[in-house]
Amino acid sequence: MEEAGEDMTRKTGMEMIQGTLDLLVLQTLAALGPMHGYGIARRLEQVSDEVLSLNQGTLYPALTRLSHRGWIGSEWGTSDNNRRAKFYSITDAGRKRLEREREDWRRVSSVVNRVLAEPAS
Amino acid sequence: MSRLRATWRRLVAVVRYRSHEAELDEELRFHFDQLVDEYVRGGCEPEEARRLARLRLGGEEQVKESVRDDRGLPGLESVLRDLRLGARRLLRQPSFTSVVVITLGLALGASVVVFSLLRGVVLRPLPYPEPDRLVRVFETRTTVAEFPVSPLNLLDFRNEATGFQVLAGYTREDLELSDGGEPLTLAALRVTPDYFEILGARPAKGRVFEDADTVDAAKVLLISDRLWRTRFATDPDIVGKQVQVNGAAWTVLGVLPAGFQHVGGNYRSTGHGETVDAWWPIELSPEKVRRNWHYINVVGRLADGVQAQVGEQELIALAAELETRHPETNRGWSVRVESLHDRIVGGRDDLMTLLAAAVTFLVIIGCVNVAHLLFARSLARRRELAIASALGAGRGRLRQQMLVESLLLSAAGGVLGLLLGWLGVGLLLRLMPSDFPRLHSIQVDGLVVLFTFALSAAAGLLFGIAQSWRLRPPTLAESLSEGGRTIGGSHWTGRRGLLVALEVALATALVVGGGLLLRSLQLIQVTDWGFDPEQVLTFEVNLPQQRYADDGDVVNFYGRLGETLAGLPGVESVGGANYLPWTGWDENTGFGILDDPIERENSPTARYGAVHPGYFEALGTELVAGRLPAPTDDAEAPLVVTVNQRLVEEFVPHKSPHEVIGQRLSLWGNEVEIVGVVGDIVDRPGDLVARSALFWHFGQRSFRQQSMVLRVEPGLNPTSLSGAVRRAVGELDPLLPVSTVQTLEDIADANLAERRFLLSLVGLFSLLAVVLAAVGVYGVLAYSVHLRRRDLGIRMALGAAASHVCRLVLGQGLAWALVGLVAGLGLAALLSGLLESLIFGIAVLNPPTYGATALLILGVCTLASGLPAIRAAVTDPLETLREE
Structure with a gap:
């Protein structure tokens, strides 16, 4: 177990900042419409050029959390290969939330960027 | 808002646990299969693809656990799950579970009995309005601590004392009822009309006395609910009827409500409680009575805000004044005031404290035993814990599991204790002397039930915490390789030994107390009473x-x-x-x-x-x-x-x-x-x-x-x-009615009943304590032998004689027992003051009783240590070593 964990960290190369996963999931669902968990994971990995690797233990709790807050909804449907799968989609509340999160992120990242822009002594 | 909704969904999720679990399963399965498909498409062998997918996704159980944490109310949900699991696990070990539950049940049952007794007799307020304001008044002289009050002094007190709202007098004077059927002696009180006012009694039917009724010619009486039912067949028109009393026609003025309780009195009075059949008025006119007749029992209600001592001071001053006014009759007479509660319950303080102490000891011994068992079991479960923690259970979860399990056990013990206690209280009421104060208010009521569960919950919490105190789930590798061998160092056994010593000490102190009570009862029975109760019949005839x-x-x-x-x-x-x-x-x-x-x-x-x-x-x-x-x-x-x-x-x-x-x-x-x-x-x-x-x-x-x-x-x-x-x-x-036909032996027995009752309770508790302590000694020693079996096996393989091993184990057990014994004898001596008023004829530090107790405890401990010692000695050392 231990080894596998280390392996994964090395491969992803980055740790998720708390809360950013929520933002990414919301954004993905807003941009691409209803998706199942696997699709979300794959999509995030592709977009990040495989830098971001989601293990289930991170993704599914996040989906549960977002559902409970009412930001995403879920429905059982049929996948491309004709299997039953749970599809998540963003709700109106979720869109509002996404807007706010996006704002926050921009603000935070610009601050961080500004700090980092100062030459290291 | 979204937070509120989230909480609601979580609650819903708790209720819909099963379907959520199934959905989660399906979702994860789908995810996994998709990933496998992808690897296969990428050119992997299916087997290899599955392996890679599993690596990529992390442990399935861990994923589920973290989803669960985010889904329902993880606390409540996991508690429910632990309850289910705990119950199942406990049922799988019926002998362990039953020993724990029975031990707790016995200890808690004993405390239910004693607490019911305390509650009924001491803690429950007297059944009168504002009972704190009720007092008894006595006259005293230097030679005699308390006398009933002279009727004329009472009249003066009533007229002149301002610290009392009311002062009522009563005295026993039985009546002969000869109204058809067998003549019957009624336990009757003559009372001043305000007697009922003081006690807040409203008649169930008719009216109570008025001042006009207090002439002997009135020939009126009030009857008790019981008499109304038994003798008058609940005649609805009883009020105003004429009945034949003392050979004349008397009028029934009313019926007192069921449960109305007399305040009791030690002079010519019936005992406290529902012992009175009838009441009739007393005439306190100076023409009829004399100042030097002291025969009226007095109960008073203090004026609002007046303390008993203040009321007493006022009456003492009045008595002093009466001394100067009537020197020929009142010289040397003063007054004493005592709260009614103390009066009724008083003198039983030592008895109650003794019983409370005894039952506390018993509960401690029981809890120590259970703690032993739980702790030993938690050590035996180390491997299981290691696996659980490898599968993703955090330390908190494991603690919670143990806590839930302990609480389950203690709740079961509480239920059993309540049942045993309820039976015990029934038995107790039959065993207790019938004149014990407030006997009828002893019952298992809501507060007693609450007390029992509070106690059992406290015990459960304590066990849970004690069990997981130093809980560090070993890593899987550690636990699987150690084979459960390396635990139980001398440090551990030392601490157990102390607990065993504590048990022995408490049991010893209890046995000393029981022994002293037994010895003193025996002494009373062989003492010359001044009369010979055997072969004598007594009865009363009143003309x-x-x-x-x-x-x-x-x-x-x-x-x-x-x-x-x-x-x-x-x-x-x-x-x-x-x-x-x-x-x-x-x-x-x-x-x-x-x-x-x-x-x-x-x-x-x-x-x-x-x-x-x-x-x-x-x-x-x-x-x-x-x-x-x-x-x-x-x-x-x-x-x-x-x-x-x-x-x-x-x-x-x-x-x-x-x-x-x-x-x-x-x-x-x-x-x-x-x-x-x-x-x-x-x-x-x-x-x-x-x-x-x-x-x-x-x-x-x-x-x-x-x-x-x-x-x-x-x-x-x-x-x-x-x-x-x-x-x-x-x-x-x-x-003429013949009443109270009884043997002199019955009368004598009734007087010994309280001592017998106390002896049987303390005796029972001592017996339980000794048995539990013996079980404790045995259990801990057997467990330590089990832990040291390799060490002992090596010794024997190297040539140590069986007798040597036997002595080694026995010695360890007896060393603990001796420490406990000495401490117990000391404790008994320390608490001996409690017994001072309860024993007769021997000193509280009676050496033979202490000696006999020491022998008994040593004997029991030797037996309890002997079994594990013998088992250690007869085990084949090769077998033990091979087992590893």
Whole structure:
């Protein structure tokens, strides 16, 4: 177990900042419409050029959390290969939330960027 | 808002746990399969693809666990799950579970019994409005701590004391009901009308007394609910009806409600509780009563905001003033005020504390045993814990699991304890002396149930915490490789040893207490009581004043009754007196010693009675000097008295009993001569000295209320004469009721009942404590032998003799036991003050009792340590070593 964990960290190369996963999931669902968990994971990995690797233990709790807050909804449907799968989609509340999160992120990242822009002594 | 919704969904998720689990399963399965597909498409072998997918995704159980944490209410949900799991796990180990539950059940059951007792007798408020304001008032002198109050003093107190809202008087005076059916003696109180006001009693029917009713001519009475039901068949029109009482027509004014309780009193009163059949008014007019008759029991309600001491001060000042106003009757008299609660419950403090201490010890011993078991089990479960933690259970979860399991156990113990306690209280009520204060208010009520569950929950929490205190789930590798071998160092056994010593100590202290009580009861039973209770039948016959107005008629009646009874087959001697020993009844009088050489500050006082010829023979009381009362001591003969030995010692110390014969006394304005000295009878068993007493001879002073005593020949059951006795009385006067037919042994037994009851409870607790402590010694030692089996096996393989191993283990067990024993004896000595008032005839530090206890405890501990020792010695060392 231990080894596998280390392996994964090395491969992803980055740790998720708390809360950013929520933002990414919301954004993905807003941009691409209803998706199942696997699709979300794959999509995030592709977009990040495989830098971001989601293990289930991170993704599914996040989906549960977002559902409970009412930001995403879920429905059982049929996948491309004709299997039953749970599809998540963003709700109106979720869109509002996404807007706010996006704002926050921009603000935070610009601050961080500004700090980092100062030459290291 | 979204937070609120999230909480709601979480709650819903708890309820819909199962379907959520299934959905999650399916979702993860789908995810996994997709990933596998992708790897296969990328060119992997299916087997390899699955392996990669599994690596990529992480442990499935861990994923589920973290989703669960985010989904429902993880706390509640996991508690529910742990409850289910815990219950299942406990049921899989029935012997462990039942030992724990039974141990807890016994300890808690005992505490239910004692707490019900405490609650009913001490803690529950008296059943009157504002019971804190109720007090009893007594008169006192330097020689006698408390007397009933003189009726005229009471009238003065009522008129002049401002610290009291009401002062009511009552005194016992039974009534004879002869209203068809068998004549019946009613336990009756004469009361001032405000008696009911003080106690807040409203009649269920009719009305209570008014001042106008307090003339003897009124002939009115109130009856109890019980009498109304048993004798008057709940007659709805009873109020206003005429009934035949004391040979005349009386009017029933009302019925008191069921459960109305008398405040009790020690002078001519029934005990506290529902013991009164009827009430009738008392007339306290100066024409009818005298100031030097002290016979009224007084209960008072303090004025609002007045403390009992303040009320007492006021009455003391008033009494002092009465001394100057009426020096001839009131000199030396003062007043004492005591709260009603203390009065009713008082004197039982030590008993209650003793029982509470005993049951606390028992509960501690029980809990220590259970803690042992749980701890040993948690060590045995290390491997299981390691696996659980490898599968993703955090330390918190494991702690919670243990806590939930402990709470389950203790709750089961609590339920069993409640059941046992409930049965125990039923048994207790049958065992307790019927005159124990507030007996009827002892029951398992809501508070007792609450107390039990609080106690069991506290125990459960404690166990859970103790169990997981140093819980560090070992890594899987550690635990799987160690084979459970490396635990249980000397440090661990040392601490267990201390706990065992604690158990032994508490059990020892309990056994010492039980032993002292047992020894003291035995001593009381072999002490000379001054009378011989075996083979004696007693009963009461009271003559109504209306039909037996003349003293001659009274003497005549009892004389003829005595003759008839003496003629019954099997009767050896017959006598009578106005009251019997150990019935709680007494009469007191002042008297003078003529030609007295001793200077006295206070005039002598003594108990007095009036006895028939044959009384002392029938009672079995020894004649010390002079002669017994004789039929010839009649109204014409010179006035004579018999006295007891104590009176001679106390008031005529310069003379021997023989020299005192012929001594003249002044009594009730007459000159009387002592003709006999009899042995002493103490007031109650366990009293160290008797009170001085003198006895009129019945032919010279008669009383209408008489208890008759019949001694029958050996081999004959005294109660077989009850029918003959009733017939004999009926032949003389068919209207007379015969009451309280009982053997003298019954009377004596009733007086020992409280001691027996205390002994049986403490004895039972001691027995339980010893058994539990023995189980504790055995359990811990057996477990330590189990842990050290490799070490012992090596020793034996290297040539140690079996006896050596046996001694080694035995020695360890006995070392703990000895420490506990010494501590226990010390503890017993420390607490011996509690027993001071409860034991009789021996010192609280009685060496034989301590010695016997030490031997008993050592014996039990040797047995308990012996079994594991022998087992250790007979085990084949090779087998033990191979087992590893």
